Amino acid sequence: MRTTRRSQPAWYARAVIDKTLRVLVTGATGFVGQALLPALIAQGHTVRATTRDLSRSKSIEGVEWVRCDVNRADELRRALEGIDAVFFLVHAMGSGSHDYVDAERRVAESLRDEAAQAGVKRMVYLGGVAPAGAMSEHLKSRLAVGEVLRSGPVPTLELRASMIIGNGSASWQIVRDLAMRLPAMLLPSWTSSRTCPIALDDVIVALVRALDVPAPRGVWYDIPGPDVLSGRQILSAIAALKGRRVPGIPVPFLSVSLSSWWLKLVTRADFSLARELVLGFKGDLLPTDDRYWTEIDYRPQWTFEAAAKRALAEEELVFSARGIVGKLEETVVQLVSPKLRR
Numbered sequence: 001m002r003t004t005r006r007s008q009p010a011w012y013a014r015a016v017i018d019k020t021l022r023v024l025v026t027g028a029t030g031f032v033g034q035a036l037l038p039a040l041i042a043q044g045h046t047v048r049a050t051t052r053d054l055s056r057s058k059s060i061e062g063v064e065w066v067r068c069d070v071n072r073a074d075e076l077r078r079a080l081e082g083i084d085a086v087f088f089l090v091h092a093m094g095s096g097s098h099d100y101v102d103a104e105r106r107v108a109e110s111l112r113d114e115a116a117q118a119g120v121k122r123m124v125y126l127g128g129v130a131p132a133g134a135m136s137e138h139l140k141s142r143l144a145v146g147e148v149l150r151s152g153p154v155p156t157l158e159l160r161a162s163m164i165i166g167n168g169s170a171s172w173q174i175v176r177d178l179a180m181r182l183p184a185m186l187l188p189s190w191t192s193s194r195t196c197p198i199a200l201d202d203v204i205v206a207l208v209r210a211l212d213v214p215a216p217r218g219v220w221y222d223i224p225g226p227d228v229l230s231g232r233q234i235l236s237a238i239a240a241l242k243g244r245r246v247p248g249i250p251v252p253f254l255s256v257s258l259s260s261w262w263l264k265l266v267t268r269a270d271f272s273l274a275r276e277l278v279l280g281f282k283g284d285l286l287p288t289d290d291r292y293w294t295e296i297d298y299r300p301q302w303t304f305e306a307a308a309k310r311a312l313a314e315e316e317l318v319f320s321a322r323g324i325v326g327k328l329e330e331t332v333v334q335l336v337s338p339k340l341r342r
């Protein structure tokens with residue numbers, strides 16, 4: 001459901017002006033959550049962050065960490081005590097659980113009810129863009145979570161992103177590995193699907209400003225990046241940024257399963273994650289519109305190329321998940337594969 005701009009409730013305007021929001025960030029150890037914490041602190045909010053394992057928490061001044069498995073209503077209830085606004089950044093994709101769709105729905109119902117009970121005044125949920133055609137279980141589940149959260153009494157704003165570009169993003173890591181680890185690229189038909197990737201920094205602006213956007217009965221917006229690109233264009237652009245010319249070999253009949261095995265072999269993704277990515281990309285994954293940027297008076301600052309360049313530079317500083325073996329593989333591949341003429 002879309003809404004037009006309305007005046008904000010008095011408590012809300014006061015809280016924002018006074019910078020007194022007490023904000024709960026779930027999924028705070030994740031790719032998006034980690035970047036959101038300092039941005040909220042910089043805005044003057046008081047932040048509580050959740051993880052299932054406190055040893056994963058990073059000490060940030062002004063952030064209180066609490067243990068919370070969102071499947072457990074008692075832990076959720078404790079985490080929500082005294083909270084004004086909640087960011088929901090948890091997903092179960094790649095958990096390997098066969099009933100994760102049901103589990104995500106139950107979690108959303110529990111959060112919807114517990115948040116209302118705790119007197120929360122705003123929820124912000126980061127989900128995924130709805131595809132034009134058939135839907136993967138993951139995307140179906142992401143949309144269902146948004147619907148459940150928006151159906152409750154707490155004003156809830158759902159933001160829908162396609163691939164988020166940044167070092168540490170699971171979907172970015174898959175396309176980056178595909179582009180960097182092979183001397184030639186297999187191009188199944190799904191790589192011609194188009195999407196609108198968005199840089200992590202722009203997502204963070206979208207999330208932080210979501211606290212100010214009216215959402216009286218629940219509302220959703222797409223948050224597209226500035227470029228519309230096919231999977232093939234994304235792979236070629238990443239390879240080119242590293243000075244590689246990677247010949248493409250169309251394999252239009254490669255099945256979802258074979259594609260997923262191929263991704264599992266080549267990239268750092270596990271099979272279930274790879275499969276969800278392939279299934280999610282069977283058709284175009286394009287936003288409906290970019291009205292959200294007008295709503296918050298902001299335009300995405302990062303082109304795909306600029307965001308990808310930065311993500312590649314950042315990963316150079318970080319020890320790769322597969323360590324020396326991964327680095328060696330890539331070095332060998334890059335030595336034998338064709339180079340771009342400069």
Ligand SMILES: NC(=O)c1ccc[n+]([C@@H]2O[C@H](COP(=O)([O-])OP(=O)(O)OC[C@H]3O[C@@H](n4cnc5c(N)ncnc54)[C@H](OP(=O)(O)O)[C@@H]3O)[C@@H](O)[C@H]2O)c1
Pocket residue numbers: 026027028029030031032033050051052053056068069070071088089090091092126127128142161162163164165169170171172
């Ligand atoms: N990355 C992308 O390209 C992308 C694109 C579109 C939309 N999104 C959406 O953005 C949101 C954040 O994604 P992300 O990439 O930051 O995810 P991520 O890096 O995989 O992090 C997931 C987070 O979920 C937490 N979590 C998982 N199961 C949990 C449970 N049972 N209870 C409590 N916490 C749990 C994990 O925390 P602990 O393990 O510490 O408990 C972790 O912090 C998701 O809603 C996702 O759908 C992401």
